Amino acid sequence: MSSEAATGAVASGRPHRHDAWRKWAEIAFFVTPALALMALFVAWPIFTAARFSLYDWNGLGPLDDFIGFANYAEVLADDVFRAAVAHNMIIVVGSIIVQLPLGVAIALLLNRKMAGQGVLRTLIFVPYVLAEVIAGVIWFQLLQPEYGLVDALMNGIGLSPPEEGWLGTPEVALWVVLAVLTWKYLGLAVLLFLAGLQGVSEELYEAAQLDGAGWWQTQWRISIPLLGPTIRTWCFLSMIGSIQCFDMIWVLTGGGPANATTTMATYLIDEGTNRHNYGIAGAASVVLFAIAFVMALVYQLVVLRRDTKEAA
Amino acid sequence: MTTNLAPRGKRGGNNVLVYLIALIVVAITVGPVLYGAMGGFRTNAQLAEKPTGLPDPWVGTNYSSVLSGGSFWTYAVNSTIIAVITTAVAVVFGVMAAYPLARYRFKGREALFMVFVLGLLFPAAVAVIPLFILVTRDLGMGNTWWGVALPQAAFALPLTVVILRPFLMALPRELEEAALIDGASRIGVFWRIMLPLSMPGVITVAVLAFVTSWNAYILPLLLLQGEMRTLPLGVADFSTEHSADTAGVLAFTTIAMIPALVLFLALQRRIVSGLQGAVKG
Structure with a gap:
């Protein structure tokens, strides 16, 4: 050539x-x-x-048992899969609801002349740099019933942690996973918001100050609105990540206890690798893809469109 | 760059509060990592007796046995080689694809670019079971470095192209035109002029691809076993196999995070600007 x-x-x-x-x-x-x-x-x-997804296939022999949409019917009727979709949605919404205000608040706090700003920024970003698996293994140890740090600290101040452990109690396990995910990904939000704030011109702040606006007013009226495009893009990244959530859950709970923390990804990996139901795994993959795609498309059309229009 | 907006009278008090909040945030983010590192210097008896305590006395045996055992180094070598192949393939193919998308005018250019943008939306989890079958059965690359690296490079390509294209577009046209007038071929221009000029962008996407591969779990989990495992797999398996040896697990995990942390600290500005570029782009 x-x-x-x-x-x-x-x-x-x-x-x-x-x-x-x-x-x-x-x-x-x-x-x-x-x-x-x-x-x-x-x-x-x-x-x-x-x-x-259109065949009944266990990975052995030829792919010839065509069954139409039966796998989809089975997957969509499966309580475990429905719960998995619900868990994904809780992670999508929960991540944004928790990380957005926290991330904006921390970014606003750090966005000022202060000694050690660079060091602070680096330290806050550390969890994001670690592999999810490695972060997961550490938290798994911290959350061990009785001997883990979290239980020990709670016992120390007279609170009683759940008997089966944080990750072993179906009612709380998903929330604990969400908390660990927040720990892992908050740094990224802070970092991106800080970058967005650096783009705000100093004159705007000075003008606001001259007009007698206080710190809170300035943040609320100037910083946060101008952070809009960054926030909207971050939400998009966060959503796409949450809908695929796998590593952390596989390490912390494996989807348990009693399927309390399954996601679509853990469901399809479990069906594909442990049970060799490739048809079911295929159908679950397509549903996952469809949900991710529709979410991305709607978000792009409804929310991000504004930004591209403004940019153009 | 940054502004201090605190009204004068309040400045001192505000800053104390800011530092206090910052301290709490840092304690929460870094605390678990430090606890893991400290726990590695304790014995299991110490950990069980007083989970919140500090090492007393400090023991180095957990760390030394991880470092002297072969498996950690095997995993580290596998992770490194796979990340290097992934990065090299993604970057070379990515720059090549970004070049005509940035510098040529042709019909269907934007449609072609959309292919890469859409590629961002394909979750790896969706493809992973068929990938397992494709790589192990059809390509015969199961349990090999390339078998993991090539699919990872393919999944890294969309982001690489999406970041590099605007970067290449922003480079001055004059040099390229001068070289073309002097009779250089397009491919010569690409190698001798565009590639050197785009090094900052290339380094950014290279770091992103490297870190993603280094931290990857789902694909290696399906494709690699035994001696071929990468660090994340090794850490996860060590943690389940030695669940009684908490101190050992903490030591192993701590050592396993060092390479990523060092790489991050060394290339912090590149990673940060890459992520910000991806968001702005």
Whole structure:
């Protein structure tokens, strides 16, 4: 390919047909590797998941037991899967409800001249840098019943932690997972909001100050509205992450106790790897994809559209 | 860069409050990590007797046995090689794809770019079971470095292209045009002019791809076993296999986080600007 293009370069003064052909060849040369890799490892597997969803298949023998939409009927009627979708939604909404105000508050606090600002920022970002698995293993130890740090601290101040442990009690396990996820991802929110605040011009603040606005008023009237686009994009990233949530849950609870913390991703991995129900796993994958896609599309159309319009 | 808006009279009092809140936030974010590191210096008896205590006496055996045992190093080598391959493939293919999208005018350019934008929306979890079958059965690359790295690179490509394209667009056109007039080929221009100029952007996407691969769990979980496991898999398995040895688990986990933390501290500005670029873009 490259030799063709190199000889083509000599002919740069030649008629247009040749130039056009050469341009397309160059474009193909540059773009094909990326597209081929994505076709093989992204598009094809997702297409395959959709195909599996129409068959009853345990991974052995040929894929020939076509059963139409029966897998979808089974998945959608399965209480475990329905609960998984609900858990995903709780994580999506819960992450935003908790991290947004906390993240904005911390970013506003840190967005001022203060000694050690850089160090603070770095430290707050540490949990985000760790692998979810590693963070999960640490929290698993902290949350051990009785001997874990959390229980010990609570006993120390006279509170009684749940007997089966934080991760072993179905009623609280999901909330504990959500708390750990908040710990893990709050740093990213703070970091992005701080970056958004740095973009606010100083003159606006000075003008507000001259007009006699107090700190709170300035934040509420100037900082937060101008942070809007950053917040909306962060919400999008957070949603996409929450809908795929897997690693942390797999390490902390494996989806238990009694399926209290399953997500769509843990459900489909469990069906695919432990039970070899590839059809069911395929149907669950397609549902997960559809939900993620619709959410992204609606969000893009309703919320982010404003920003692109403003930018354009 | 930043503004202090506290009215003069209140400044002192406000700052004390701000530092206090900042201290609490830092304690909560860093506390668990520090506790893990400290716990690694204790014995299991110490941990059971007084979970909230400090090491007394400090014991180094947990750490030394992790470092002298072979498995940690095996996992670390696997993680490193897989992350390097993932990064190299994603970056080379990504810059190549971003170049015509930024610098050529052609029909369907925006549609082609949309392919990469849409790629951002494909959750890896959706593809992972068929990927497992594709990689192990059809490609015969199960339990190999490449078998994990290539799909990871494919999933890293959309973000790479989406970040790099505006970066390449912003580079001055004059150099490129001058070289073309001097008779250089487009591909020569790409290698000798565009690539060196786009190094800051390339480093950013490289760091993002590296860290994502380093921390990845779901795909290695399905594809790698035994001696081929990466650090996250090793940590998770160590934690379940040695559940009685809390101090050992804490030591292993602490050592496993050091590489990512060091990389982050060394390249902090790159990672931060990359993430911010992704959000703004």
